[in-house]
Amino acid sequence: MLFKFVPREDWLPYDRENLWAIRLSADTARIRNVAFLQDGVAMNDIVRFTTDASGVNWAVGRVAASGQCVIRVVPIPDGPLGRSARSVHEAFAEFMLGGESFSESFPMVAFDVPADADFAAIKRHLESGCERGWWDYEVGCGTDAWWNA
Known part of the structure; x- marks a missing residue:
């Protein structure tokens, strides 16, 4: 599951992070690892995603928080x-x-x-x-x- 974000000034120069996820439905998945760069998402949160023409899944928002x-x-x-x-x-x-x-x-x-x-x-x-x-x-x-x- 890829997350895209604006890089922070004076921080690592990345603008995306790939997190492991388990598909739950056609457009939702459960996050299965800890984010180094993406803010606002934790292990076991459920996110909604879209799939691009290349088959890459892009997170578009959190659906349910895990409490973690x-x-x-x-x-x-x-x-x-x-x-x-x-x-x-x-x-x-x-x-x-x-x-x-x-x-x-x-x-x-x-x-x-x-x-x-x-x-x-x-x-x-x-x-x-x-x-x-x-x-x-x-x-x-x-x-x-x-x-x-």
């Missing part, structure tokens, strides 16, 4: 974790979050945060890591429960 969230964490290169995506994964091990690393040269980790996760504890951990110079982070997809935690 996406946080993206980038270790500070000269911080205690260095340029290690593995160290970021280890730093979040207590929360048992699934996630993927972008690349060795850009060790951003995109975490899938389940709807029943302890959002408040994860947010405290994110902020603590920022304050200690371990990482920067952003929320790629948040729910009302996330923002209100």
Whole structure:
């Protein structure tokens, strides 16, 4: 499933992201991985899509939210974790979050945060890591429960 977006200034130069998806109907699919670049979509969300003449499926909007969230964490290169995506994964091990690393040269980790996760504890951990110079982070997809935690 391809998502097209306007690249952000001072960020990665991409204008699309391909996410795994399982077709549910002629024009809907369930997202099956974590988005590194596309905002507003999380694992297990259902999206509507169109198919172009080449057979490529393009997302056109979210139909149903799963309640899951996406946080993206980038270790500070000269911080205690260095340029290690593995160290970021280890730093979040207590929360048992699934996630993927972008690349060795850009060790951003995109975490899938389940709807029943302890959002408040994860947010405290994110902020603590920022304050200690371990990482920067952003929320790629948040729910009302996330923002209100």
